[in-house]
């Protein structure tokens with residue numbers, strides 16, 4: 629049996645309809661959610677993602693500001709812009725596109741963003757709140773992963789989830805969010821010796837390891853939900869996930885494609901966070 633495809637594109641469209649409706653309701657109360665995106669340098673991938681964020685903001689009726697700065701921008705100049713955006717009344721969310729040029733300390737920049745406007749969910753206070761289970765702005769890709777699993781209708785409670793990858797922006801937060809849903813979570817990484825054996829036990833397998841097509845059917849328990857967070861650009865220019873889709877889909881129950889799976893959810897959850905931040909700032913949540 630071939631797996632059901634979990635389309636991040638379709639789920640994104642559904643969520644965006646709800647967001648647009650909420651934006652209309654907020655407009656009646658004189659509130660327009662505002663997102664500021666800061667891009668430093670000319671990385672082609674980042675330019676595409678930032679353009680897409682700007683377009684999505686506009687299509688949803690958000691106030692959108694994009695600061696495109698040269699690669700030569702100093703850390704002080706960037707911190708001064710963040711400070712300005714922290715104080716700007718029309719801005720509810722701030723996102724500094726990563727990666728930043730090497731001469732800028734990413735942590736210093738993330739730490740400078742106001743916790744309430746940190747729509748990336750990367751600020752240490754938001755990360756800490758995620759760890760202790762308090763309300764916080766959640767990192768967009770991990771939040772998108774959970775949303776995609778929930779929309780399969782499968783209850784995560786009591787399920788065994790295996791997460792491959794322990795990065796701060798995907799693996800660790802995904803594992804915390806899965807635990808929040810009462811899943812039993814196993815973390816695998818590059819030093820895990822019996823990875824295939826552990827993956828084979830997973831009801832839900834989330835792969836964020838950054839190696840194209842590494843996970844094939846031999847890692848997948850029959851009927852499992854397979855979520856591929858990988859985005860690897862191949863020499864032929866094509867995008868490949870970390871999961872060998874054609875092989876894994878023959879064994880999995882549900883699977884996300886790349887492109888069109890987790891990727892589109894990253895921007896959608898950013899819009900959800902911006903809406904949440906706007907409602908909170910205006911006491912409307």
Ligand SMILES: Nc1nc2c(c(=O)[nH]1)N[C@@H](CN(C=O)c1ccc(C(=O)N[C@@H](CCC(=O)O)C(=O)O)cc1)CN2
Nearest residue numbers: 677724725726727748768867887888889891892894895
């Ligand atoms: N400050 C941040 N920087 C970065 C983040 C982030 O969440 N915050 N994530 C990534 C890039 N990213 C958003 O910024 C992002 C990546 C991919 C997609 C997406 O829709 N991908 C498509 C394929 C697009 C393509 O062909 O290249 C898909 O998977 O279908 C959206 C957003 C790093 N930086």
